[in-house]
Amino acid sequence: MVHFVGAGPGAPDLITVRGKQYLEEADVIIYAGSLVNPKLLEYSKDVCTIHNSAKMTLEEVISVIEHAEAAGKTTVRLHTGDPCLYGAIREQMDILDEKGIAYDSCPGVSSFCGAAGALNLEYTLPDISQSVIITRMEGRTPVPSKESIQSFAAHQATMVVFLSTGMLEELSRRLIEGGYTADTPAAIVYKATWEDEKKLICTVGTLAQTAKENNITKTALMIIGDVVNAAHYERSKLYDPGFTTEFRKASR
Numbered sequence: 155m156v157h158f159v160g161a162g163p164g165a166p167d168l169i170t171v172r173g174k175q176y177l178e179e180a181d182v183i184i185y186a187g188s189l190v191n192p193k194l195l196e197y198s199k200d201v202c203t204i205h206n207s208a209k210m211t212l213e214e215v216i217s218v219i220e221h222a223e224a225a226g227k228t229t230v231r232l233h234t235g236d237p238c239l240y241g242a243i244r245e246q247m248d249i250l251d252e253k254g255i256a257y258d259s260c261p262g263v264s265s266f267c268g269a270a271g272a273l274n275l276e277y278t279l280p281d282i283s284q285s286v287i288i289t290r291m292e293g294r295t296p297v298p299s300k301e302s303i304q305s306f307a308a309h310q311a312t313m314v315v316f317l318s319t320g321m322l323e324e325l326s327r328r329l330i331e332g333g334y335t336a337d338t339p340a341a342i343v344y345k346a347t348w349e350d351e352k353k354l355i356c357t358v359g360t361l362a363q364t365a366k367e368n369n370i371t372k373t374a375l376m377i378i379g380d381v382v383n384a385a386h387y388e389r390s391k392l393y394d395p396g397f398t399t400e401f402r403k404a405s406r
């Protein structure tokens with residue numbers, strides 16, 4: 155059996171209870187060493203074999219899993235944050251399907267949630283934005299042209315940009331071309347929930363300069379939108395004394 159497990163954003167106590175249990179039981183762990191906090195590996199048992207997938211190809215990862223399966227062992231494939239975002243899990247699962255190897259998925263706390271936690275931020279403020287766009291600039295992995303930053307910027311919804319820390323001047327340019335003003339609030343969160351986390355409030359126009367001044371070149375998320383710094387927003391209806399909900403009668 156193979157468990158794809160979300161390691162969470164960094165802090166070792168932000169893995170799920172289920173994910174931790176899988177780590178404790180695993181005979182083999184293959185972890186994404188570029189981003190997973192190695193402290194999580196301390197949950198493993200002494201006899202567990204550990205591989206760092208940052209130094210491996212897809213074929214090597216599959217080969218390790220196949221050997222473990224042949225020996226009747228349980229493997230944890232540990233991905234950063236939640237595996238469903240930029241996790242490259244599908245290509246692994248498709249090969250496991252071909253080989254008849256069983257697997258399941260255990261969610262994790264994505265770094266975009268870790269970053270919101272670091273900033274005590276609500277991405278969905280009534281009247282400001284009720285949507286979160288999760289995207290990236292293209293790197294070696296292309297982004298479909300219909301999903302350009304400019305086209306998303308036109309929505310003025312909250313935007314969280316992954317995998318783009320080295321391209322912030324271009325990101326700003328595209329955000330402004332798409333309709334954001336240079337003074338739209340933005341934030342950069344570096345290594346959210348890690349001990350060396352940095353969180354910086356800036357604007358769309360100062361993203362690149364802010365990262366440069368703080369020596370941030372990778373492992374960061376950019377958060378764009380008025381929710382970062384909103385002074386005025388509508389109160390929620392859910393907790394409004396004047397509204398009846400399924401669980402509570404209006405008091406006035």
Ligand code: SAH
Nearest residue numbers: 235236240264265316317345346373374375
């Ligand atoms: N599956 C992961 C994302 C993997 S892509 C998740 O759900 O978070 C890798 C990118 O995620 C990094 O380039 C960075 O943009 C972001 N990232 C991962 N961990 C982070 C953290 N602790 N703080 C800020 N950004 C992080």
